Amino acid sequence: MSGASTDPPVTAREADARVAVDVKALQAAGRLEAARERFAELVTRHQRRAARIAFHYLRDAADADEAVQDAFIKAYMHLGTFREELPFEVWFTRILINGCLDRLKARRRRERWIAPPIIDASGNERDPGEYLPARGPSPEEEVLAGERREQLSAALAKLPERQRLVFVLSHFEGRSSREVSTMTGLNESTVRVHLFRAIRRLRALLASGAASKASNLRGRTNRAAR
Amino acid sequence: MRLADVIVRGGHLSEQAIVAAVMTGDRPAHLDRCDLCAERAVELGRWLDGVKTTGLETADAAFSPERLAAQQSQIMRRLEQLDEPARVIAFPSQSQLRRESTGRRVAAGWLGVAAAAGLVLGVISGQMTARLGMHQAPAAAARTAPATQPAAAPVNAPADDVAQKTGPIDASLLDMDLDSLNVPSFAVIDSMTPRATQISLASNRTIK
Numbered sequence: 284m285s286g287a288s289t290d291p292p293v294t295a296r297e298a299d300a301r302v303a304v305d306v307k308a309l310q311a312a313g314r315l316e317a318a319r320e321r322f323a324e325l326v327t328r329h330q331r332r333a334a335r336i337a338f339h340y341l342r343d344a345a346d347a348d349e350a351v352q353d354a355f356i357k358a359y360m361h362l363g364t365f366r367e368e369l370p371f372e373v374w375f376t377r378i379l380i381n382g383c384l385d386r387l388k389a390r391r392r393r394e395r396w397i398a399p400p401i402i403d404a405s406g407n408e409r410d411p412g413e414y415l416p417a418r419g420p421s422p423e424e425e426v427l428a429g430e431r432r433e434q435l436s437a438a439l440a441k442l443p444e445r446q447r448l449v450f451v452l453s454h455f456e457g458r459s460s461r462e463v464s465t466m467t468g469l470n471e472s473t474v475r476v477h478l479f480r481a482i483r484r485l486r487a488l489l490a491s492g493a494a495s496k497a498s499n500l501r502g503r504t505n506r507a508a509r
Numbered sequence: 510m511r512l513a514d515v516i517v518r519g520g521h522l523s524e525q526a527i528v529a530a531v532m533t534g535d536r537p538a539h540l541d542r543c544d545l546c547a548e549r550a551v552e553l554g555r556w557l558d559g560v561k562t563t564g565l566e567t568a569d570a571a572f573s574p575e576r577l578a579a580q581q582s583q584i585m586r587r588l589e590q591l592d593e594p595a596r597v598i599a600f601p602s603q604s605q606l607r608r609e610s611t612g613r614r615v616a617a618g619w620l621g622v623a624a625a626a627g628l629v630l631g632v633i634s635g636q637m638t639a640r641l642g643m644h645q646a647p648a649a650a651a652r653t654a655p656a657t658q659p660a661a662a663p664v665n666a667p668a669d670d671v672a673q674k675t676g677p678i679d680a681s682l683l684d685m686d687l688d689s690l691n692v693p694s695f696a697v698i699d700s701m702t703p704r705a706t707q708i709s710l711a712s713n714r715t716i717k
Contacts, residue, residue: 335568
């Protein structure tokens with residue numbers, strides 16, 4: 284068909300930039316309802332990714348929920364400062380990470396005075412992520428998957444904050460070292476070092492967790508045999 | 510291939526190099542030649558894929574589609590509040606208050622007059638009360654003087670000292686007030702206690 288559109292496909296980055304420019308223009312024109320409607324597109328597009336990052340960084344679903352909301356509100360309010368040459372995703376993720384960091388600091392202050400750390404029988408501090416609400420009864424596979432998730436959450440929780448953040452952005456979100464560097468404000472080489480250390484430590488933690496679980500299982504089987 | 514890999518690891522890639530190869534996708538030539546390093550890279554890739562799947566599952570389990578929808582509606586509500594802040598109901602204006610209370614309102618000038626009149630009346634009544642008090646005071650003092658004068662001396666002072674300082678004391682005056690009291694529960698103690706009159710007579714006899 285000769286009348287078919289010949290426009291090149293729009294990348295996600297370009298689409299974001301167009302929406303952001305439109306929202307800015309609508310805000311300037313005082314058409315706030317239309318601006319909000321257009322901004323909702325950005326929310327829909329980036330919400331899940333933002334929720335994942337915040338969840339892995341903060342290790343608490345309610346906190347992550349609030350952090351994501353705050354980040355979108357801030358982005359809407361300060362859209363005037365957004366430069367089109369930078370991907371919206373990177374700009375927004377930086378807002379989100381700064382918000383998460385503030386929440387972590389506030390939580391640490393609160394925990395220092397109010398909540399004593401949870402210590403298990405072996406004297407190790409336990410991860411609050413282990414106390415996430417249960418997802419209800421499920422078949423065996425779901426139980427096993429749940430255990431894997433818990434192990435990973437516990438292992439991720441033991442990583443230093445920066446390593447965890449770099450790992451989540453690089454591996455879960457598939458960002459390059461350069462993008463992670465822009466999002467976090469760290470050097471590219473520092474990002475690579477953090478990523479390598481995070482992977483090495485996670486492997487060690489998950490391997491030791493699996494080994495201790497296997498030895499527990501063996502012990503239980505032996506006791507049952509006797 | 511780095512020199513360190515050649516010397517320390519017998520030509521094999523370091524862990525960091527394998528991580529970099531897997532994460533960036535830049536495959537070093539060594540991986541095509543060395544089965545051991547290729548196997549390590551594949552194993553690491555599998556492990557990372559597993560971790561990624563589990564990690565995304567964990568986050569998605571915490572953020573169900575319903576929760577994300579609720580979050581989005583909450584964001585839009587907050588944005589709406591931000592753009593159109595709630596209307597503040599104005600406090601009733603001064604004119605409305607005046608209109609409601611015009612019938613009973615007292616002029617400010619009269620309030621001052623009333624306050625001044627109250628002050629003058631207060632001063633006058635105070636003066637009169639003071640003068641009346643001064644007229645009555647000497648008569649009352651005359652009536653009470655004989656009774657109060659001996660009582661001014663210390664009760665537990667020796668009788669001789671009191672006599673030297675204030676002159677001879679009529680001891681019956683000391684007993685007068687005590688006799689007027691008649692508390693039944695103190696009657697026994699009272700009967701055992703010698704009277705000041707008796708003590709005075711006894712001491713006079715001894716001196717003589």
